[in-house]
Amino acid sequence: MNGAESLVHTLLKSGVDTCFANPGTSEMHFVAALDRIPGMRCVLGLQENIVTGMADGYWRMSEKPAATLLHCGPGLANGLANLHNARRARSGIVNIVGDQATYHRPLDAQLTADTEGWARPVSGWVRTAMDAKRVGADAAVAVQAARTAPGQIATLILPADTAWNEGGEPAEALPVPPATTPDPHAVKTAARVLREKKNVLILLGGIGLRGEAQALAWRAAQATGQRVLAEMSNARVERGRGRLQLERVPYPVDMAIESLKWVEHLILVNAKAPVGFFAYPGKPSRHYPETAEVHVLSRYEEDGIAALQALVEELGAPEAAMPDPGPRPDPARGAPTPEGLARTLAALMPEGSIVADESVSFGRGFYKETHAAPPHDWLQITGGAIGCGMPLATGAAIGAGGQRRVINLQADGSAMYTLQSLWTQAREKLPVTTIILSNRKYQILIGEYQNVGANPGPTAMSMLDLGNPDLDWLRLAGGMGVEAARATTLEQCGDLLAQSCAQNAPFLIELVI
């Protein structure tokens, strides 16, 4: 058995049965091993940022890591942006990267690059295999690292000779350390602050955004008259009827500061105290008041649900009914607005839908109007690296077993980063409806430019405008095997959305906004 075969056996023993891939020559022995050993579903992405973004979406919905298979050096580099997003989502990924044979590397052949150096900033764990005999053991540790709470990227670099040499030994799955239990002192402190102080905000992130956690946070807040909010960018929020009508910290700096100015105490549940996505001249970097006290109920690696359970018990907080979001809205009509699109979505999405949201500037109003939708999951771009939404939607569809409708709310400029995702959706016949929010410009940047103090002139617009020529999303989608149609009104968009949800296939709606 060679090293590559021991790797595949070990991944399967460790419960990793899906591999998102774009291999090259140095990975051919691994490809051959995948071919010979049954049990791994291999999904091709036509560029590595599709591959890594799919692995992120897969984890978010399945809560288990997929493997990636990336080509040495530049292949990894192509996938770094979505690994960055995955790191910020705290997704677990077994990130397998081929490399030059150990003895070939010193010769500095054309494709030789600093694979390990590029991997390190996005990885919680990095190891370069150096011996076929140890590849199995290395892989078992990689899976363990990827699954260690809250989830992290474990990069295993596989020089070609460690794949092709004989002597591979499959390793058994290693135990996954359970999430750290909450600190009783932190629970007592949070309870005391909630009971005794005014203007306390419970800020939820990560696992704290699952429905169970929301219900517990709501009980704690109701019992003490305090408030609950979600972080700005979240890997996965369980939403819709039966969940909390949770709002997020807003993205625009002035709105964020305004929304948090009342806070005297901040209790963090698997969350981070809010800071700006970017700095702006003369504006604070931290978005909560300087005088606010920050209390950590649970850190990322801790079990936030257990922490909230302990908090509720410490408070003796009674059961509290979730607030009623009101009736399910009707689909909206007329010219597309963010609120209208959100109502259409709330009206028409099937129960159990997954929303992959890379709507950028257009999407800031979506949240509020979808509280009364059926239960669904909402996935966001977590690291700000655009080009996340389409691969995320693709991977989420696979992670959810292909049985749940994915609706990708997708800004056009960001879509052009990873449009190749559509081809994988067509090949795998995934139930993904992409709604391209087609404004034919980098609208968020035009807004940022205006913040700088002027309207963009011709040179600036040459870098901010996506017209000239206009992108034709119907042809782009059709070129990759995805059926598509254009909508200029919300009723057209709603009809196309409903129609696409009835088919077990991908579909793209270009919504002209």
Next chain:
Amino acid sequence: MNGAESLVHTLLKSGVDTCFANPGTSEMHFVAALDRIPGMRCVLGLQENIVTGMADGYWRMSEKPAATLLHCGPGLANGLANLHNARRARSGIVNIVGDQATYHRPLDAQLTADTEGWARPVSGWVRTAMDAKRVGADAAVAVQAARTAPGQIATLILPADTAWNEGGEPAEALPVPPATTPDPHAVKTAARVLREKKNVLILLGGIGLRGEAQALAWRAAQATGQRVLAEMSNARVERGRGRLQLERVPYPVDMAIESLKWVEHLILVNAKAPVGFFAYPGKPSRHYPETAEVHVLSRYEEDGIAALQALVEELGAPEAAMPDPGPRPDPARGAPTPEGLARTLAALMPEGSIVADESVSFGRGFYKETHAAPPHDWLQITGGAIGCGMPLATGAAIGAGGQRRVINLQADGSAMYTLQSLWTQAREKLPVTTIILSNRKYQILIGEYQNVGANPGPTAMSMLDLGNPDLDWLRLAGGMGVEAARATTLEQCGDLLAQSCAQNAPFLIELVI
């Protein structure tokens, strides 16, 4: 004057007047400065690997650096693969990357990443600006570094506050150190080896592949009865009538070893002794005989043309007429073959064409059949990171002033990495004819798989086949504003090529092979 304005003024003073860009929020003050200060041509790429690949092509044809403008962290990461190729081409690029404000970085906002760490492996020079007052001086050093022979990537990281703070001071252009003059000892050694030894190969790379250098190398070889060859992957070769009928070291390992097995002495002119692109089990990593002696006539940073001139003088080698390549071929007919396509190209390409070659497996026979074409330049993928050809063609068209026809011989799998290039070609109305070599598979990898010892089974083919669904290149090109047509025979391809060369616009031919 703010830091960003001092940066733009300094770039213009230093002769940098073209900026390939995809900015984000942290670069908005730089965008505003470009807007206010006339003189910089800004060219938008819809993903950063387009941006960096264009800057590479621009340098190869113009021999001066362009600036890039990339977004912090993940934006840079998206462009690393083509920076890797540019590094291997030894192209000069002033690689400007925005970043979080200096005081915001420690807060680890979502988009914060290890910008400097990612830049370092591809850069010859890296600096993070820390003060608006110093940005001008930093930029002048960056341009000097980019232009230092043979050319290198100089990465200047620009935290947002160093762009927006006042106190910027434009800096004057710094002198560019001339390429190091050749070592007289190396010249004497090379002359002695050429005169006294048998089986000597002069291997040309870099500047040694310009027409002038070829003529000198040919004189030296003719005077001593020795041979001349080019490296396998070259940034730019001047070719066609009046140039040497130069062959390259072959890519496949067995062919490379066979072609070099006679070599007893290797004289390197801005080249590297040949090693395999990859290692293969049981095959040597070095492709020249172990017993061969290696002599360096000129290193990368040295003036190879001056070194060859000195060599010719040392040898007292007489003028030598370039061998006649024979008559210009007629266009080929019938089913597409590599040789037939190359003959069609040689028959129809306008004088002064630029060939951007990312033909991968199909293109290995192109070189031999194009010696009798009119004078032209041939650009290759130098670092092996696929997705180079289309941005390279785009940037080369701009670097050549928009007056020369660029013909991009483009493998389909690689094309899907950076297809967004077509949009920039349409927007800038560039004279680029893309010939997609559409075999609907990663053919090179299927060959590599078979080398591993078997035919690929269904799982392997799920990662190596690009069918299911077939990519429709006419729709993909049309979706980005580029006219396109399909050819299934060489005469159709020839007709479309000739027609496209008569228009000052991009065109795409899907050649079904």
